[in-house]
Amino acid sequence: MKITVATTGLKVAPFLVIGSGIAGLYTALKLAEIAEVTLVTKETLKESNTTYAQGGVAVALSASDSPDLHYTDTIKAGAGLCLPAAVDVLVNEGPERVKELLAMGVPFDTEAGALVTTREAAHSRPRVLHADGDATGREISKTLVKLVQTNPQITVMENHYAVALLTGAEGCYGVLTLDENQNQTCLLAQATILATGGCGQLYLNTTNPEVATGDGVALAFHAGAPVADLEFVQFHPTALRLPDTPCFLITEAVRGEGGILRNAHEDRFMPSYHHQAELAPRDVVARSVLLEMLKTGNDHVYLDLSLLGPELIKHRFPNIYETCLSYGLDITKAPIPVAPAAHYMMGGVATDLYGRTGVPHLFACGEVANSGVHGANRLASNSLLDGLVFGHRILTYLQTHQLSFTQLPAELEATFSAETNPAQVTADRLTLQQLASTELGIIRQENGLCQAQHYLTATDLKQVPTLTPDYLELQNLRLFAQLLVTAACARQESRGSHYRLDYPDPNPAWTKRIIQSPQGTSTIPVEQPFTWRW
Ligand SMILES: Cc1cc2nc3c(=O)[nH]c(=O)nc-3n(C[C@H](O)[C@H](O)[C@H](O)COP(=O)(O)OP(=O)(O)OC[C@H]3O[C@@H](n4cnc5c(N)ncnc54)[C@H](O)[C@@H]3O)c2cc1C
CATH class of the missing domain: 3.90.700.10 (Succinate dehydrogenase/fumarate reductase flavoprotein, catalytic domain)
Structure with missing residues (x-):
């Protein structure tokens, strides 16, 4: 469903960040070094997947470790679908980013003055730093939130739900938000950064908090940005x-x-x-x-x-x-x-190695983004690092490229899904979660995928329904499920986190990635980075 909004009297800010997990908080702090930032988040600043992260941050800092070893482990876990160039960036830039976190005051655990590291699954070395034992995410979030709240360059807007990105001839101009009193606000920016996290709430059993409803993938997809690897869900x-x-x-x-x-x-x-x-x-x-x-x-x-x-x-x-x-x-x-x-989404909004998406002026980082770094299966504790490294790369890009619109259109478009009856949000969400858990879970097969596809067929509402976060979240979960089903049906093999009972082995012909956009579905070779003409 598409609505138009007038831009009369609206100012275009330099930077807009959506989401307040590690990716959003850190990127906002970095961008604030060069210009003003507005940070929008749908609940409080601290509510995010990040806050619940326990194990820690994987990084090759110790003498017995090296970025090369970290690279090998990441590629191996990714089951043939990692983009090597993205992994290279992650493991080589990771150490600098983590040193920065230490300088910002994140209290990683130490013994006799040295950082303590743990070995986690599929890591060949102990390389996972943690804080307060198993409360790493809470400590990172606490530190970054404090810095954001005291940074005069950052304006924080809590309890502002991003409904739709605002688009026009030159790409993404900002976002339409809804606050707790149902007030709508249009925020415009030269660069909009999506950092809205994952979609664990698609499933009945998930480690993710309530905020993880796949909003960012839906926002970007409706704005025209390609998404990739949606079939890969880590349990x-x-x-x-x-x-x-x-x-x-x-x-x-x-x-x-x-x-x-x-x-x-x-x-x-x-x-x-x-x-x-x-x-x-x-x-x-x-x-x-x-x-x-x-x-x-x-x-x-x-x-x-x-x-x-x-x-x-x-x-x-x-x-x-x-x-x-x-x-x-x-x-x-x-x-x-x-x-x-359900724990982590490998798939997300396709980005190049500087966080740029397929829509000009729109960037993405953290769990919502898909640079190709995690392939078909994320290596444990690589995602907090991912948020830092690729968030920083957005700063690098914006430091060297002055983004501006040649003209601000009088009206912008806001596109979102409106496919189900608003009166049945709670029941529909539960049905969707049950279906996803049985048919789109750890073990999948043709029949179940078809059943899910059938359930997800849209009934387009003719009128704009009353917009509430609950309603919009359900629509976003449905869109995420539709994209997941399309990719999971197409991938007739088992690889990484995608396991099909009817195709239980990897098929070398499927060593490629599935990319979807409003224009359709296609595949790209594994070694090919996403590139955009803007
Ligand atoms: C229990 C648990 C343990 C984990 N342990 C580890 C670990 O040890 N190591 C590791 O590397 N990874 C771990 N992970 C994964 C890791 O925590 C996440 O992948 C990472 O924190 C994602 O960060 P992010 O900033 O991209 O997203 P998030 O931290 O999820 O933040 C997303 C933000 O976007 C906001 N948002 C979402 N939609 C909207 C909207 N429509 N409008 C406005 N705001 C919106 C949310 O409110 C939130 O603030 C764990 C995850 C969980 C759930």
């Missing part, structure tokens, strides 16, 4: 599974420190699935856990921490220990019931 193998208890992540680092997975019969099962056992890549562990659950007829397996001992558990994982205790589970005494949960 975390170990989220707490207790009755009537929120889905809570049990970080990979617990397995890194010696946690063992056991099925309902208390048998250790991972060595029979993969030579790296509990430290196999995430997709392998998630699938193995699901298969063991199906085999034993249980909705969970167990994470046994008895090798760690109570002191290490409390010292290294204070957040997990306290949270489980608050749910009546003492993890120093009993194993943790766990099951897989």
Whole structure:
């Protein structure tokens, strides 16, 4: 659905950032070094996936490590679909960005003055920095939020939901927002940066908070920007599974420190699935856990921490220990019931290596973006680093390219989905989540994908419905699901996090990426970066 908005009396600011996770906060701080920034976020500044990140930031800083080793591990996890040039940027620029975080005051854990590193799944070296044990995201967010709030160059607009990007002849001019009193505001900028995170809320069980509803992919797609790799959804193998208890992540680092997975019969099962056992890549562990659950007829397996001992558990994982205790589970005494949960979207808005999207004046970074760095499966703890590195690259681009519009049109277009009855938002969201969990989850096949496709067929409303964040989020989740289904149907193979029961093996002919835009679906060779003519 398309509406037009008048631009009379509106000012064009230099920079507009949408989202306040690591990518949005950090990029806003960097851009504020060169001009004024408006930062818009749909809830409070601290509400984001970032705040819940536990394990840490993967970066090759120690003497026993190198960017080359980090590169090899990332490429291997990506199952043949990483863009090598993007990985090169990530691992080589990562160390500088993390040193910057340290200088900004993020309290990464140290021992005798040296940074402490953990080894996580599919990493060949211990290289994951953490803060307050298992509260890395909270500490990063706290530090960056404080800096943003005290930066005179940054105007913060909390509780402003981005409804649609404003587009016209020269690309993206800004965003239309909705505040908690349903007031609409148009914000214009020379450069708009999307940093709206992922889409875990498409699924019933997810580690992501309520704000992760795929809004950024929908905003960009409606504005005409291509999106890529939407079939690749990472499921975390170990989220707490207790009755009537929120889905809570049990970080990979617990397995890194010696946690063992056991099925309902208390048998250790991972060595029979993969030579790296509990430290196999995430997709392998998630699938193995699901298969063991199906085999034993249980909705969970167990994470046994008895090798760690109570002191290490409390010292290294204070957040997990306290949270489980608050749910009546003492993890120093009993194993943790766990099951897989939707965790991270590898797919997103296609960007070049400077965060530019297919729409002029529109940039994207963080989980919403797809530079090709994660391929078919993200290496654990690479995403916080991704937000920093590619956020910084947007600064590099804007420092050297003065963006401006030749003319501001009298009217701009705002396009968004309006496909379902506004009166049924809650019920429709639940139905969609149930469908996604069964048919678009860890194991997929033709029949289920077709069923999902059928359910997602749009009924176009003829009139603009009352716009509320709940309604718009449902429409965005639906669009994300439609794009996911299209890509998952097309990819008739299994690779990385995309597993098809009817095509269980990788097919070399599919060593290419699926890209979708309002103009249609196509593929591009893996080694080819996205390039745009602006
Ligand atoms: C439980 C958990 C643990 C994790 N652990 C790790 C880890 O240890 N290491 C690691 O590297 N990664 C980890 N991840 C992944 C990582 O946290 C995320 O990929 C990363 O934080 C994404 O950052 P971001 O800034 O791109 O998005 P987010 O942090 O999700 O921020 C997105 C922001 O956009 C805002 N927003 C969204 N839609 C709109 C809209 N329509 N209008 C306005 N604002 C909007 C949101 O409110 C939010 O502020 C974890 C994720 C989870 C959920």
